[in-house]
Amino acid sequence: MFESIKQAVSLVKELEAKERIQSYVLTGAGISKGSGIPTFRGEDGLWDTYDFEEVATLEGWMRNPEKIWLMYQEGIHQIFDAKPNAAHKALVELEKNGYCHYIITQNVDSLHQKAGSENVIEVHGNIARIKCIICGKFQQLKETPKIVPPMCSCGGMMRPDVTLFNEPLPEDEITKSFEIANKANLVLIVGTSAEVYPAARLPSISKKNGAKIIVFNFEQTEHVNIADSFIEGKSEKTLPIFIEMLLNR
């Protein structure tokens, strides 16, 4: 692990010596595993427990919104109780020291914002934000709703403001993400299986434009095939070491 981290650090230093760093970090559920939030795939993944067709697709929502709300009611406390881990905090350091300009996250758990990251783009929405399916009014959940589904004052049903499968991603967020990906010369990818598009496509766009790619994961993913550096391990362990070495601490 140390060898690969050292190699990644020198890759960033060489880039920094040549040109101004324009970077983003693409994160997935793996970065929050260290905070006690389950991932979707892999060991103990949510999609082994729940049928994602039933609870994570637009069709499933239309068929049975109560079922989705019951699943959220069961699990959402993990999100409210979760604290940012050392990986989230390492990305705040990266941002403060000019090595990370944006965090493009597929996560809906607000842990990057809780850790103190500023430029966070949530391409799959945020689970603590709910919206009325009739009037579109938003509300911010502070705790697990006691009555599900929560209803809007207009009489409409509220739904979690997260992107379900077969739904378009939030337009501003994904447009901005592609613009960032097009301009970047450094991409860090942390804790994503690279299986869900269009977010998974962002690093290949950057790669085509000559960007350096560093993957932090403990399994081989599609992104490792385009990576200049693959740091194998848990990001809550590897990212802090990477930052320490990069900042010569």
Ligand code: APR
């Ligand atoms: N450190 C680093 N990587 C980890 C860790 C960890 N501690 N724990 C798990 N991982 C890796 C796994 O190896 C896997 O590659 O994180 C990845 C998690 O993959 P997924 O569960 O598929 O999560 P993600 O890639 O974010 O899924 C993308 O799919 O279901 C949809 O909308 C959902 O946003 C989600 C999207």
